[in-house]
Amino acid sequence: MKRIISILLENEPGALSRVVGLFSQRGYNIDTLTVAPTEDKTLSRLTLTTHGDDKIIEQITKQLNKLIDVVKVMDLTEGPHIERELMLLKVKAGGAQRAEVKRCVDIFRGQIVDVSPSGYTVQVTGNSEKLDAFIASLPEGDIVEVVRSGVSGLSRGEKSLRL
Amino acid sequence: MELLSGGDILIRALHDAGIKHLWGYPGGAALHIYDAIFRQDKVNHILVRHEQAAVHAADAYARVTGEVGAVLVTSGPGATNAITGIATAYMDSIPLVVISGQVTQDKIGDDAFQETDMIGVSRPIVKHSYLVKRQEDIAETIAKAFYVASTGRPGPVVVDIPKDVTDPNVKVAYKFPEKVKIRSYQPTTKGHSGQIKRAVKQLLAAKKPMIYAGGGVIMANASEQLRELARLLNYPVTNTLMGLGSYPGSDRQFLGMLGMHGTFESNTAMHHADVILAVGARFDDRVTNTPSKFCPNATIIHIDIDPTSISKTVMADIPIVGSCEVVLADMIEQIKESGKKPDSEALAAWWEQIEEWRSRHGLYTAPRHGPSGGDIIKPQDVIKMLHKVTEGKAYVTSDVGQHQMFAAQYYLFDNPRQWVNSGGLGTMGFGLPAAMGAKMAFPQSDVACVTGEGSIQMCIQELSSLTQHQLPVKIINLNNQALGMVKQWQDMQYGSRYSHILYEDSLPDFVKLAEAYGHVGMKVKRYEDLEAAMRECFAMKDRTVFMDIYVDPSEHVYPMHVAPNGSMRDLWLSKTERT
Numbered sequence: 001m002k003r004i005i006s007i008l009l010e011n012e013p014g015a016l017s018r019v020v021g022l023f024s025q026r027g028y029n030i031d032t033l034t035v036a037p038t039e040d041k042t043l044s045r046l047t048l049t050t051h052g053d054d055k056i057i058e059q060i061t062k063q064l065n066k067l068i069d070v071v072k073v074m075d076l077t078e079g080p081h082i083e084r085e086l087m088l089l090k091v092k093a094g095g096a097q098r099a100e101v102k103r104c105v106d107i108f109r110g111q112i113v114d115v116s117p118s119g120y121t122v123q124v125t126g127n128s129e130k131l132d133a134f135i136a137s138l139p140e141g142d143i144v145e146v147v148r149s150g151v152s153g154l155s156r157g158e159k160s161l162r163l
Numbered sequence: 164m165e166l167l168s169g170g171d172i173l174i175r176a177l178h179d180a181g182i183k184h185l186w187g188y189p190g191g192a193a194l195h196i197y198d199a200i201f202r203q204d205k206v207n208h209i210l211v212r213h214e215q216a217a218v219h220a221a222d223a224y225a226r227v228t229g230e231v232g233a234v235l236v237t238s239g240p241g242a243t244n245a246i247t248g249i250a251t252a253y254m255d256s257i258p259l260v261v262i263s264g265q266v267t268q269d270k271i272g273d274d275a276f277q278e279t280d281m282i283g284v285s286r287p288i289v290k291h292s293y294l295v296k297r298q299e300d301i302a303e304t305i306a307k308a309f310y311v312a313s314t315g316r317p318g319p320v321v322v323d324i325p326k327d328v329t330d331p332n333v334k335v336a337y338k339f340p341e342k343v344k345i346r347s348y349q350p351t352t353k354g355h356s357g358q359i360k361r362a363v364k365q366l367l368a369a370k371k372p373m374i375y376a377g378g379g380v381i382m383a384n385a386s387e388q389l390r391e392l393a394r395l396l397n398y399p400v401t402n403t404l405m406g407l408g409s410y411p412g413s414d415r416q417f418l419g420m421l422g423m424h425g426t427f428e429s430n431t432a433m434h435h436a437d438v439i440l441a442v443g444a445r446f447d448d449r450v451t452n453t454p455s456k457f458c459p460n461a462t463i464i465h466i467d468i469d470p471t472s473i474s475k476t477v478m479a480d481i482p483i484v485g486s487c488e489v490v491l492a493d494m495i496e497q498i499k500e501s502g503k504k505p506d507s508e509a510l511a512a513w514w515e516q517i518e519e520w521r522s523r524h525g526l527y528t529a530p531r532h533g534p535s536g537g538d539i540i541k542p543q544d545v546i547k548m549l550h551k552v553t554e555g556k557a558y559v560t561s562d563v564g565q566h567q568m569f570a571a572q573y574y575l576f577d578n579p580r581q582w583v584n585s586g587g588l589g590t591m592g593f594g595l596p597a598a599m600g601a602k603m604a605f606p607q608s609d610v611a612c613v614t615g616e617g618s619i620q621m622c623i624q625e626l627s628s629l630t631q632h633q634l635p636v637k638i639i640n641l642n643n644q645a646l647g648m649v650k651q652w653q654d655m656q657y658g659s660r661y662s663h664i665l666y667e668d669s670l671p672d673f674v675k676l677a678e679a680y681g682h683v684g685m686k687v688k689r690y691e692d693l694e695a696a697m698r699e700c701f702a703m704k705d706r707t708v709f710m711d712i713y714v715d716p717s718e719h720v721y722p723m724h725v726a727p728n729g730s731m732r733d734l735w736l737s738k739t740e741r742t
Contacts, residue, residue, distance in 0.1 A: 010347055013294070014282055025287045055474070062471040068291040068311060071347040163346070 002031070003057050004076040004083060004153050006161050007046040007064060011037055015069040019046060022067065028052065028060055032085070032128075032150030040163070043071065047152050049128075074161045076153045083153040086123065087131045090144040093119045101138065108134045119144065127151075164336040169298040169329035170199030172337050173262070176305035178205040179339040180260075182233045184224060184603055185209070186217035190237025191277055192264030195329035209603070209632055212624035214241050216596035218248020219622070222257050223600030227558060227580045229384060231313050232257070232600070237264040239277030242323075243284060247590060249319045250288040254587025255405060256382055258317035260308045261285075267327040268296065281323045290318030295328055298335045303343075310343040315350030316469040317382055350468065354485030354493060362440075362464045362481045363497045369438035370509035371460075372398045375421065378405030378586065379443015379467060380487050386410070386579040388491035389442065395498060396505055399517055401429035403444050404571055405586040412575030413555070418517065419526055422450040423724045424568040427524035427734060427742070430722070432517055433458055434732035441465045443487045446477040447587075456730035466490045524722075524736055526572060531721045531737060535690040542566065542641045542714040545693065546573035549611060549639060552697045557609040557637075558583065558601040562594035562618030565647035568720040570613040592621030598636040599625060609637065609701060616642045616670055616711075626680040629707045637700055638709045640673060643716040651719045655735075677709035687712045 009015050016035060023030050028050060035046040050060060057075065064073045076083070093101040094117070105112055105122050108130065114121035124134050128151060135143065155161070167175065173196055177185060185208045189197045200208050211217040214236045221232030232252075236245045242263040252259045266275040282292050291311050293304045301324070308320040366372065380389050386409045393400045393416055400410045401421040410417050419426030421433055433439065439461045444450070451457040454476050465472075465479035466487055473482040483490055522528050535544040546569050549557070559574055560583040561567040567584055576582045583601055585593040598612035612619075619640055629636060641647075646664040653661055674684030683706050687696045693712070700708040725733040725741060734742045 014286075014292075017283070018286060021286050055478075059471065059475060066469070066471055068345065068348050 001053075002049055002051050002077070004047060004049050004081065004151055005061065005064070006074045006076055006153065007048070008038075008071040008161055008163070009035075009044045009046050010069040010071060011042050011044045012069055015044070016046070018067050018069055019064065022063055023050075026059075026063065028056065032148070034150040034152055043163075045161075047150070049151050071163065072161055074155070076155055079159065080156040081153050082156060083127045083151050084125055085128050085131055085151050086125045086149040087134070087146065088113070089122045089124065089135070089146050091119055091122060091138055092142040092144060097139070097142070101142075104134070104137050108137070110134065164338070166334035167337045168195070168199065168331040168334050169301055169324070170195040170331060171203075172298065172301045172335070173305065173324065173329065174199045174203055174206055175337060176302040176339055177233060180305055180309040181230065182206055184221075185233045185235055186211060186221045186600070187235035188214050188217055188237065188241060190241045190264065192238035192266055192326045193235060193241070195326060195331055196235065196262075196264065196324070198331065199329070208235070209628070211596070211628050213622065214244035215248045215592065216599070216622050216625045216628065218245050218259070218261065219251065219590075219593050219596035220600035220603070221259055222248060222252045223560060223583050223597035224604050225257050225259060226583050227601045228604045229580065231309055232259045234259065234261045236261070237277065238266055238281070239279045241277075242279050242281040246285065246288070247592075249285055249321065251585045251588045251590045251593060252319040253288040253290070255378065255585065256317050257319065258312040259319040260305070260312055260322060261319055262322045262324060265294070265323045265325040268325045269327070271325065281321060285321045288319070289321050292321040292323065294323045294325075296325070298328055298333055301328065302337060302339045306340045306343050307345060310345070311348065315348075351484050352468070352486040352489050354466065354483040354490035356493070358481060358483045359490060359493050359497065362483060363494055363501070365438055365462055365464060365481060366396070366440060366494070367498065367501075367503050367505055369398075370506060371435055371437040371513045372396070372440070372505070373433055373436040373438075374398050374400045374440045374442065375403070375433065375444055376400060376406045376409050376442045377403040377444025380406055380409040381443075381579045383443060383468070383487040384579075385443070385486070385488035385491050388488055388495060392491055392495050392498075395495060397510060398440075398505070399432060399514070401425070401433065403447070403450060403586075404584065406444065407571060407582045408576035408579045411577040413577055418521070420571055421731070422447070423452070424572065424720050424722065426526045426572075427722050427736065428517060428520040430724075430731045430734060431520050431742075434730055436461045439463050441479070442491065443467060445472040446475065448476070451477060452724045452726060452729050452731050452733070456728075458731065526722075532718060537691075538689055540687070540690045540693060540712060540714045542569050542643070542718055543573050544690070545639065545641060545712055545714060546570050546613065548693055548697055549613070550574050552694070552701055553609050553611065557581075557611045558605065560584065560594045560597035560601060560610065560612045562612075562614040562621070563589045563591045564615050564618060565643070565651065565718070565720050566613050566615045566618070566641040568648075569641070591618040594618060595622050595625045595638065598638075599629060599632075599634050602634040602636050603632075611637045611639050613639045613641065615647060616640060616644065616673070617646045623676075626677065626682060626707070630681045633705075635703075635705050635707045638707070640709065640711045641714045642673075642711050643714050643718070644670065645716055647716075647718075648720070654719065673709055673711040677707070682707040682709055684709045684711065
């Protein structure tokens with residue numbers, strides 16, 4: 001099962017490598033990873049998605065907590081949460097296809113952020129499944145390039161991950 | 164305020180952190196630090212012959228004293244040579260601070276001479292690591308390193324210091340922090356009271372209880388509490404390889420070590436137990452055999468300071484995160500307050516069953532090996548003799564292999580911190596430098612390194628350090644002229660095809676070798692000579708003695724778990740007999 005793990009991390013050199021190293025060292029998977037400083041410059045917030053059974057996820061959260069640079073860990077998928085991912089995608093769009101691609105972008109509430117005679121660069125945000133669905137909606141072979149940010153997320157309501 | 168250079172600050176900070184002995188080896192990136200060592204006399208530096216040995220010696224010093232061990236090495240090869248030692252300490256949760264020199268900061272990343280990314284290389288085998296970038300940060304970093312190394316589940320911490328940070332021409336104010344606070348690191352020591360209550364209830368209701376105690380009991384200085392609890396309840400106790408000595412080896416309630424080479428009685432009792440109190444142990448694969456077949460009927464109470472150790476391989480029914488010392492003390496108090504006693508009838512029946520197992524196949528009641536005599540010396544009898552001659556009071560270090568298991572089985576350790584071995588990583592070459600560390604800590608005590616002719620050659624250069632620093636230890640070399648444990652596995656699983664375990668005629672004359680280093684060498688080939696030789700060896704208080712004892716090369720270590728897919732009670736009891 002897919003899990004979204006949020007981590008507050010000391011904004012120190014090498015801290016990220018300890019988190020990433022833990023996953024490879026213990027044979028866990030990282031499916032997506034995103035990290036940036038927070039409003040408090042001493043802290044970074046890292047969001048990663050992984051999968052595994054309950055026992056593995058329990059070990060992952062415990063092992064993360066054990067890292068000295070990790071301040072707090074939260075499994076967002078344990079409760080209601082919001083998840084978002086950003087995707088930029090370059091797609092061929094010439095001739096008759098041009099209007100078809102534009103329609104798809106509108107249906108997924110994406111934005112065309114760059115245009116060339118042969119195609120569009122499209123920005124789509126949403127959860128990972130929505131981005132997958134958008135890719136699937138485009139004619140096969142027309143996608144030139146895709147970049148995805150990886151999942152970011154917050155828990156809903158009052159619950160928060162902070163010092 | 165006094166202004167000091169980075170090198171001086173480092174040594175002053177080590178002193179303020181309580182370090183008396185610093186094990187190390189100089190080199191380019193550490194030269195400013197070595198110059199600082201030269202102009203002071205508070206920290207005693209011990210020059211070794213290989214950085215691996217420096218780490219093992221500091222590690223053993225930490226194991227026998229309970230203090231933090233300290234190491235200083237240079238960059239590049241100095242740092243990488245220390246890696247095996249650091250990994251050894253990490254696997255056994257030993258508090259160490261390892262300081263490595265690094266190339267100057269302007270050269271980091273340039274593939275400079277003797278540059279290695281020590282932080283990166285050591286990352287998976289340290290509790291934490293620091294790269295110090297400014298003179299002003301040295302003292303605080305050292306304080307933090309000692310705090311992290313010694314609290315919670317202890318472990319090695321690496322402090323990497325670029326050469327420019329110890330520049331003698333740059334001086335800054337020295338201040339050693341009185342208290343260290345790290346917001347992201349607050350280890351729990353007190354166990355959850357509700358969980359302790361549940362555990363006590365479960366423990367008192369047991370009909371077939373077992374106490375399974377590991378190295379965490381020793382690290383937490385909880386041996387007294389363990390003994391008190393076990394005696395209060397009259398419950399049987401078993402120890403892991405790392406836990407030996409936490410409960411007296413010669414006590415009636417002690418069933419011997421458990422696990423792959425544990426006793427029949429402890430493995431069998433574990434298998435049949437209905438309640439297991441696991442204290443500072445981590446359900447290692449060398450203990451559990453097949454995890455899915457581990458103790459099918461038992462409710463498991465697990466006390467450990469490290470939450471990741473709980474329910475990692477075997478699910479705990481009642482997990483308690485906390486220091487063994489604090490949690491056991493709380494349990495004892497609750498039991499006493501409740502006035503409740505275990506079911507005496509069930510317990511009597513359980514003990515009766517255990518005594519039956521003990522008399523049937525017990526390691527000490529029904530010997531697992533044939534007799535020694537003439538030119539047959541059984542390795543087990545050497546360990547028994549060592550116990551007799553040292554009256555069970557020696558610090559015993561070991562390397563890795565058959566000799567290690569024989570020492571664990573037959574030297575009945577009555578006290579914690581008396582048994583020093585590489586349990587988790589299984590590092591050959593550990594024993595001799597470890598003996599050096601133990602002797603530095605307790606110069607008045609006998610220190611014996613139980614080793615084999617394979618392992619001893621992995622750090623044998625330290626015979627020279629022993630001479631230089633006048634650290635007289637006794638080397639008990641169980642010489643079976645082969646890599647015995649590998650040979651045993653090749654006998655059992657590979658049709659006795661002895662692939663690369665024999666040395667032909669290349670073994671050195673260990674007597675002459677010892678003499679070349681300025682020590683005493685002794686060769687024992689007949690069992691009748693063993694006692695007198697060993698007494699003579701230990702009578703030479705101020706000499707290192709290398710006893711090269713030719714033992715029966717055909718001997719195997721038994722009992723031994725049947726693997727794969729065996730449970731704990733599935734054991735080979737001899738070459739032909741199994742449960």
